[in-house]
Amino acid sequence: MKPLKMYTIPFVGLKQGKHHFEYEIDNTFFEYFEFDDFNAAQLKADVTLDKKSAHLEFHFDVSGTVNVNCDITNEPYEQPISNTFDLVVKFGDDYNDDYIDILMVPHGTFEVNVQQYIYETAVLGVPVKRIHPGVEDGTLDSEILKKLEELSPKEEDDKNKDSEDIDPRWNKLKNLLTDK
Structure with missing residues (x-):
């Protein structure tokens, strides 16, 4: 060059x-x-x-x-x-x-x-x-930001999912950690 x-x-x-x-x-x-x-x-x-x-x-x-x-x-x-x-x-x-x-x-x-x-x-x-x-x-109005917000995980869904969808067999395994 x-x-x-x-x-x-x-x-x-x-x-x-x-x-x-x-x-x-x-x-x-x-x-x-x-x-x-x-x-x-x-x-x-x-x-x-x-x-x-x-x-x-x-x-x-x-x-x-x-x-x-x-x-x-x-x-x-x-x-x-x-x-x-x-x-x-x-x-x-x-x-x-x-x-x-x-x-x-x-x-x-x-x-x-x-x-x-x-x-x-x-x-x-x-x-x-x-x-x-x-x-x-937060003043930018963009389609990409709207789509990211739409696809982002919701906090409420995560909390409910954790408490409702746990297989009861895993709870028995958790007891092994506390039973010493």
Whole structure:
């Protein structure tokens, strides 16, 4: 996969200190990664590069909303997300991205592509269980919720079933536990 050029930050010509980069993220960004869990995305990625003499420090802040389907009702809704990530880029002999928050790049590297880090920060900002706000407060009127309510076991039926449908032979076996 060829990296997207707009997410490549050339740091060689930058002075030491903080530098800010802003990116608007939509569905085309996620299509590049073949990620289709979002119906729509309106995200803003703020990337701060703090250039030091021996290394680089990146701070990623991704926030906005994504349109996802509810895990219970499959109804689409707007899920607000906000997530941050810090990355340290050090210089060494070889490229090494084995660590989560440390990236080693060879000496002589003059740019860093941040698209993968923006992608991961955005995707990890979405809750694991996506529940429509209307389900939590009871205002969502959905056929799926009505069917789930209809098919759910009733408490009264369970209590009556336990007391009426017990085979009397089991009661004799229960006495074995109490007769010691």
